[in-house]
Amino acid sequence: MEFPIFxxxxxxxxxxxxxxxxxxxxxxxxxxxxxxxxxxxxxxxxCLIASVLHCCAALFFSERFKSSVPAMGILLxxxxxxxxxxxxxxxxxxxxxxxFVPLNLVSAGGTIFNNRLVPFFGTYLTSWQAGPxxxxxxxxxxxxxxxxxxxxxxxxxx
Numbered sequence: 001m002e003f004p005i006f007x008x009x010x011x012x013x014x015x016x017x018x019x020x021x022x023x024x025x026x027x028x029x030x031x032x033x034x035x036x037x038x039x040x041x042x043x044x045x046x047c048l049i050a051s052v053l054h055c056c057a058a059l060f061f062s063e064r065f066k067s068s069v070p071a072m073g074i075l076l077x078x079x080x081x082x083x084x085x086x087x088x089x090x091x092x093x094x095x096x097x098x099x100f101v102p103l104n105l106v107s108a109g110g111t112i113f114n115n116r117l118v119p120f121f122g123t124y125l126t127s128w129q130a131g132p133x134x135x136x137x138x139x140x141x142x143x144x145x146x147x148x149x150x151x152x153x154x155x156x157x158x
Contacts, residue, residue, distance in 0.1 A: 039113065046105060049132050057074075
């Protein structure tokens with residue numbers, strides 16, 4: 001019975017408007033000045049960039065192994081592992097790196113709006129700012145490595 005009373009209290013206090021509601025309604029510990037609509041758009045953008053990263057990884061692994069089966073196995077295995085494995089916050093660097101795994105960053109209980117900052121060339125970025133940069137750099141690295149594997153195989157296979 002506690003949950004309906006909590007929802008009613010929140011609706012009376014903050015209103016029922018959806019897109020412009022502060023993010024603290026959805027994620028109470030968030031300290032960012034944004035609305036739930038902005039947070040939703042950020043999550044959609046991160047999901048798209050994470051999908052591009054998965055596609056680049058699939059292209060690289062399928063070209064490296066000359067088959068799509070090992071590539072699919074590696075990607076599904078990593079997806080399942082990242083869903084079950086959790087690194088505690090007491091291991092600060094390892095847990096912050098593990099937060100940037102795409103499934104961990106964009107999951108419902110994810111750490112996208114946490115308060116841990118990432119140093120970046122003299123400035124500090126949030127997780128939702130650093131995530132796309134990291135994913136795009138990884139995409140470029142995977143595409144470059146995949147092109148090298150592809151060009152060597154094509155030149156050596158003739």
